[in-house]
Amino acid sequence: MISFKNRLFLHLGINLTKNFCTKAARNKVKCDLSSKKTLGQPTQYTHPHLIGENEVTPLIKKEEYQNRRQKLVESISEYALKCNAPSKSHMIIIPSANKQFMSDKIPYIFRQNSDFLYLTGCQEPNTCVVITTSKSPSGHRTTLFTRDKDSHAELWDGPRTHPEDAPDFFGVDQSLPISELPNFINSFRKSSSVVNLWYDLESNVSTETSNIVRDYLKECGNKHFESPRNFIHKLRLYKSTAEIALMQKSCDIASKAIAETMEYSRPGIGENQLFAKVDYECRARGAEFLAYPPVVAGGSRATIIHYINNNQLVYGNEMVLMDAGCEYHGYASDITRTWPVNGKFTNCQKEIYQIVLEVQKELINLCSKLPTLDMLFECMCLLLGRKLQEIGLVGVQPSDSYIMKAAYQLCPHHVSHYLGMDVHDTSSISRNIKIEPGMVITIEPGIYISEKSKIPKDYHGIGVRIEDDILITVNGPVVLSRRCPKEIDDIEAIASRGAKN
Structure with missing residues (x-):
C-alpha cells in the first residue's frame, strides 16, 4: 500500500525514485505545498474564479507590485539626492489599516489602506511593510510584517498569512511577525548611522505603528524625516x-x-x-x-x-x-x-x-x-x-x-x-x-x-x-x-x- 506521504508526492507530480529527496525535489514539494495553503486572503488555490496564475490580487501580478516598490524607492532616492540628504540609507514605513469595531466584538467592514494595498497587494489588517535601502535604490529590501500566529483568533476570524508563506506569495524579500516591528526598526537604525525615515504621521492610519515611529524619533532624535505620501500618489x-x-x-x-x-x-x-x-x-x-x-x-x-x-x-x-x-x-x-x-x-x-x-x-x-x-x-x-x-x-x-x-x-x-x-x-x-x-x-x-x-x-x-x-x-x-x-x-x-x- 502506498503511504500517504508517497501519494502526496504522486499528486504533486514528483518522481518517486531513490533520488526523490534531492534538494530540488524538496524545494518543489515546499513550493507546491505553499501554493496550496489557505492564506489570509484569496489565492489562486482558494479563489480560482478571481485570482489567476502569479496574481496577488485580481489581474495584478506579483511583478507589478514589485515594480511599484522599485519606482517608489527610485523617486524617493532621486529626491533625497537633489536635496543633499545626509545619507543614502532610507527606511520607508507604510502601515495597513487596522480593524475597527462598532461595538464590543462587532467589527466594521474592513477596508485596506490604499497606499499599503498599492505597494503590497496585502488585504489583511494590522500589518505593515518596511522598505529599506543602504547604498542604491536597486539594492532595496522589502520586509512584510504579518499578524502574529494566533490559533484561537484564526478559529474565530479565519486564517492569517504567516511569515513563512508571505515572501513567495507577495514577492517580498522577507516576512516577520508584526510584534517584531519595533525591534526591526531599531536594528536598522543601529546598522546605519544616519537614516532618512519616511512615514506619514499626519494620516495616522495605524495608531500602533505611529506610536512606534514616534518612539523611534524621540529616542534617536532623527531630523531626517518626511512623508512618502506624495511620492506614492504620483505613482498611483x-x-x-x-x-x-x-x-x-x-x-x-x-x-x-x-x-x-x-x-x-x-x-x-x-x-x-x-x-x-x-x-x-x-x-x-x-x-x-x-x-x-x-x-x-x-x-x-x-x-x-x-x-x-x-x-x-x-x-x-x-x-x-x-x-x-x-x-x-x-x-x-x-x-x-x-x-x-x-x-x-x-x-x-x-x-x-x-x-x-x-x-x-x-x-x-x-x-x-x-x-x-x-x-x-x-x-x-x-x-x-x-x-x-x-x-x-x-x-x-x-x-x-x-x-x-x-x-x-x-x-x-x-x-x-x-x-x-x-x-x-x-x-x-x-x-x-x-x-x-x-x-x-x-x-x-x-x-x-x-x-x-x-x-x-x-x-x-x-x-x-x-x-x-x-x-x-x-x-x-x-x-x-x-x-x-x-x-x-x-x-x-x-x-x-x-x-x-
Whole structure:
C-alpha cells in the first residue's frame, strides 16, 4: 500500500525514485505545498474564479507590485539626492489599516489602506511593510510584517498569512511577525548611522505603528524625516493596463446597477429602496461594496450636494439624483445620473438637464487638449453661465467674470477630481497640473436651484448632476462609464418602464 506521504508526492507530480529527496525535489514539494495553503486572503488555490496564475490580487501580478516598490524607492532616492540628504540609507514605513469595531466584538467592514494595498497587494489588517535601502535604490529590501500566529483568533476570524508563506506569495524579500516591528526598526537604525525615515504621521492610519515611529524619533532624535505620501500618489496617478481593466469593470458594474435602479423607480418609491437596489445590483455583479455612501436625492433634496440621508419618498413629477459607485477589487467608480421618477421630464426639468448634458459633453471633448482640472472647472462655469443666459435664467451681461460667478452660485462644487483606488484619489496631487495619458478623472457639472433662489419659481427645487469617469489616453478621452444611459430619450424610456409597473 502506498503511504500517504508517497501519494502526496504522486499528486504533486514528483518522481518517486531513490533520488526523490534531492534538494530540488524538496524545494518543489515546499513550493507546491505553499501554493496550496489557505492564506489570509484569496489565492489562486482558494479563489480560482478571481485570482489567476502569479496574481496577488485580481489581474495584478506579483511583478507589478514589485515594480511599484522599485519606482517608489527610485523617486524617493532621486529626491533625497537633489536635496543633499545626509545619507543614502532610507527606511520607508507604510502601515495597513487596522480593524475597527462598532461595538464590543462587532467589527466594521474592513477596508485596506490604499497606499499599503498599492505597494503590497496585502488585504489583511494590522500589518505593515518596511522598505529599506543602504547604498542604491536597486539594492532595496522589502520586509512584510504579518499578524502574529494566533490559533484561537484564526478559529474565530479565519486564517492569517504567516511569515513563512508571505515572501513567495507577495514577492517580498522577507516576512516577520508584526510584534517584531519595533525591534526591526531599531536594528536598522543601529546598522546605519544616519537614516532618512519616511512615514506619514499626519494620516495616522495605524495608531500602533505611529506610536512606534514616534518612539523611534524621540529616542534617536532623527531630523531626517518626511512623508512618502506624495511620492506614492504620483505613482498611483497613472494607471497600469491591469488597473484600467479593473476600473472599467467597476464602471461597468455601477453603470448597469444604476440603469437597473432607474427602471426600478416609480412615483411614491422610497429613497432607501433605491439605495438598496443599487447596492444589491453592484454586489450581485461582483463588487465588494459601494465606494462611498451614495446620494439618493428625490425632488428638492437634489439641491443638497451631499445629501445622504436617503429616507424620503419620491413623488409625481419629481426627479431622482443618484450619485453612486462601487469598489471592485480595490478600484472605485463614481457615477451620477438624474432622472424623472415617472419617466417623463417636465419642460423645466428637461431644459436644465439638457444644459448640464451639453456642458458635460463639451468638457469631455476638451480633455483631448490635456487641460488642468482647474481649467475644466473655469470652463464649466463659463459654459453653464452662457447657456443659462440663453434661456433667461442669468442676467444679460457680457462680462465673463459675471457669467462665471452667476454659474458658480448654481454649481458650487468643482467639476472634476482624480479617480482610482479612492473616490477622491491621490488627494495630495494638485488639480492645477495638466492631465496626462494614464490618468482617470471625473467630469461632473451640475445645476442646483434651491427654493430660496431668485430664479423663477417654476425652476425651484430642480437639481441635476451628470457625472462620468474618464480615462485620458493619447488618442483622446475614453468614457469608462459610457454604458450608463444619460441621453434624454434613453432615460425616459428606461424610467417609464418602472413607472408603469
